[in-house]
Amino acid sequence: MSKVLSAVAWPYANGPRHIGHVAGFGVPSDVFSRYMRMAGHDVLMVSGTDEHGTPILVMAEQQGVTAREIADRYNRVISQDLVDLGLAYDLFTRTTTRNHYAVSQELFLGNYNNGYMIEQTQLVAISPSTGRTLPDRYIEGTCPHCGYREARGDQCDNCGRQLDPVDLIDPRSKVNGETPRFEETAHFFLDLPALAGALDTWLEGREATGLWRPNVIKFSKNILEGVQPRPMTRDIDWGIPVPLPGWEDNPTKRLYVWFDAVVGYLSAAIEWARRSGDPEAWRAWWNDPEAVSYYFQGKDNITFHAQIWPAELLGYAGRGDRGGEPGAAYGVLDLPTEVVASEFMTMEGKQFSTSRGHVIYVRDVLERYGPDPLRYFICAAGPESQDSDFTWAEFIQRNNSELVAGWGNLVNRTASMIHKRFGEIPAAGALEPIDEELLAAVRGGFEVVGAHLERQRFKAGIGEVMRLVGLANAYVSTTEPFKLKAPEQAQRLGTVLHVLAQAVSDLNTMTAPFLPHGANRVHQILGGTGEFVPMPQLREVDDLDGGPAYPVIMGDYSATPRWESRPVVPGTPIGPPTPVFTKFDPSVVEEEIARMRGEG
Numbered sequence: 001m002s003k004v005l006s007a008v009a010w011p012y013a014n015g016p017r018h019i020g021h022v023a024g025f026g027v028p029s030d031v032f033s034r035y036m037r038m039a040g041h042d043v044l045m046v047s048g049t050d051e052h053g054t055p056i057l058v059m060a061e062q063q064g065v066t067a068r069e070i071a072d073r074y075n076r077v078i079s080q081d082l083v084d085l086g087l088a089y090d091l092f093t094r095t096t097t098r099n100h101y102a103v104s105q106e107l108f109l110g111n112y113n114n115g116y117m118i119e120q121t122q123l124v125a126i127s128p129s130t131g132r133t134l135p136d137r138y139i140e141g142t143c144p145h146c147g148y149r150e151a152r153g154d155q156c157d158n159c160g161r162q163l164d165p166v167d168l169i170d171p172r173s174k175v176n177g178e179t180p181r182f183e184e185t186a187h188f189f190l191d192l193p194a195l196a197g198a199l200d201t202w203l204e205g206r207e208a209t210g211l212w213r214p215n216v217i218k219f220s221k222n223i224l225e226g227v228q229p230r231p232m233t234r235d236i237d238w239g240i241p242v243p244l245p246g247w248e249d250n251p252t253k254r255l256y257v258w259f260d261a262v263v264g265y266l267s268a269a270i271e272w273a274r275r276s277g278d279p280e281a282w283r284a285w286w287n288d289p290e291a292v293s294y295y296f297q298g299k300d301n302i303t304f305h306a307q308i309w310p311a312e313l314l315g316y317a318g319r320g321d322r323g324g325e326p327g328a329a330y331g332v333l334d335l336p337t338e339v340v341a342s343e344f345m346t347m348e349g350k351q352f353s354t355s356r357g358h359v360i361y362v363r364d365v366l367e368r369y370g371p372d373p374l375r376y377f378i379c380a381a382g383p384e385s386q387d388s389d390f391t392w393a394e395f396i397q398r399n400n401s402e403l404v405a406g407w408g409n410l411v412n413r414t415a416s417m418i419h420k421r422f423g424e425i426p427a428a429g430a431l432e433p434i435d436e437e438l439l440a441a442v443r444g445g446f447e448v449v450g451a452h453l454e455r456q457r458f459k460a461g462i463g464e465v466m467r468l469v470g471l472a473n474a475y476v477s478t479t480e481p482f483k484l485k486a487p488e489q490a491q492r493l494g495t496v497l498h499v500l501a502q503a504v505s506d507l508n509t510m511t512a513p514f515l516p517h518g519a520n521r522v523h524q525i526l527g528g529t530g531e532f533v534p535m536p537q538l539r540e541v542d543d544l545d546g547g548p549a550y551p552v553i554m555g556d557y558s559a560t561p562r563w564e565s566r567p568v569v570p571g572t573p574i575g576p577p578t579p580v581f582t583k584f585d586p587s588v589v590e591e592e593i594a595r596m597r598g599e600g
């Protein structure tokens with residue numbers, strides 16, 4: 001049994017999340033975490049809402065409220081969406097807790113004391129019309145390295161190079177299009193050149209495993225070329241104070257939101273441990289070299305997870321060119337085992353754009369269609385290793401022809417025949433070769449599907465499950481149990497239905513990481529009681545250090561079933577089944593497209 005940290009990207013709390021977001025960080029991390037628990041590993045799945053930085057401040061000013069009110073509002077909205085989607089976090093928290101402030105400041109001080117947080121001056125972009133500092137990501141221009149016309153002020157998404165806004169050709173504000181002016185100010189920089197050697201050694205070791213997705217390791221190595229010190233403080237009044245004399249009382253200097261956001265993986269683990277009753281429990285996932293950690297996000301965040309966060313950890317441990325000592329509070333912290341970055345999902349051929357209304361929010365899909373079709377679509381057709389496109393036509397088609405007509409039909413016809421002919425799971429008589437073949441094929445799925453999920457190959461995993469569903473449906477067509485009506489055929493009928501019940505039970509175990517809601521319904525159809533797989537809960541908690549109360553996602557996953565075949569029990573009562581999944585009328589495709597155009 002391994003200690004497995006499932007570190008899930010932190011959704012930004014300036015609005016509800018759309019389906020492209022959860023396709024990148026949410027559903028993939030949950031499928032992986034649920035499977036690893038079923039495989040017997042000790043999983044700690046953590047995340048929360050990312051709540052500092054300029055976008056929330058700008059929104060607050062526009063609405064005439066405080067930044068905290070914006071963060072509170074969308075922390076609650078996002079938390080509810082994720083728990084309804086079934087994401088089984090051990091703790092989903094937020095970055096405005098006092099615990100998170102303290103952990104972030106400790107990481108900053110550890111890097112500072114070891115010489116990896118250096119004070120320098122830089123030119124910062126100022127909005128001429130407001131006099132406010134423009135954050136790097138609010139500035140666009142042409143990349144001086146590759147000529148990409150929509151490079152951001154912090155990096156070019158085309159070539160991966162780290163940038164400063166002043167480097168951009170023809171820089172412009174994304175807020176109002178004006179050309180910024182630049183003024184000099186002092187900030188603390190993470191000395192990436194002094195950590196580049198250690199980062200390169202780490203990445204070489206990761207590449208040697210052959211486990212990282214090729215696009216991720218390639219991008220990660222590319223961004224090390226020509227690396228420069230990167231500012232880790234900002235001119236802003238919404239964020240974590242800089243914990244140094246002369247800085248901590250400065251109302252307009254704060255830690256960079258991306259410095260503290262990645263610290264959230266550690267602070268959430270520490271908060272979880274404190275809430276569990278063993279404040280040191282987090283160390284089993286962070287201080288043990290044998291523990292493994294997987295970081296889930298979209299490809300636009302690779303820089304922060306394959307460079308900035310590992311550099312913070314290396315600097316805190318004193319493992320760069322300047323040497324140093326591990327921070328006394330946390331010691332040597334484990335580097336990521338793998339950065340699991342998905343590609344982008346588009347919608348009906350276009351990029352998601354909240355401002356243009358080209359978007360569909362998680363809440364809307366959950367309310368109209370439930371979690372199963374969305375989770376299934378993301379697993380079967382999501383942006384796992386290449387960009388993918390969400391279309392309403394494919395969403396409805398996959399639900400109707402695969403979930404309903406494939407898996408749901410197998411469950412319902414099996415349970416219906418058992419209910420009508422026996423009222424309970426029948427005992428099996430002598431097995432014929434066709435029976436043995438199906439049972440062996442399905443049992444073999446545990447190894448095949450499990451190997452895919454362990455390597456985050458969700459598309460291949462769900463594809464194999466549905467292939468086995470097809471074999472089981474073909475078995476029904478071949479054996480024709482609905483024709484076995486003569487008294488002398490009763491034993492053969494019982495054997496066929498027993499084999500089908502066993503196949504459905506095993507396949508339900510395999511679908512559980514992908515479709516936990518549906519798995520619980522199938523469990524009940526097969527005569528089970530209670531939950532088959534544990535589900536997350538939204539709980540109201542007090543801040544551990546005296547701050548305001550807030551909602552968290554937590555759960556008790558100790559009853560997670562094992563990833564193995566469990567013999568069905570003859571005599572288990574089977575009632576009349578209800579449909580597992582809902583078939584949608586194809587007309588909803590045009591309805592949704594019209595709604596997207598503002599016609600609905």
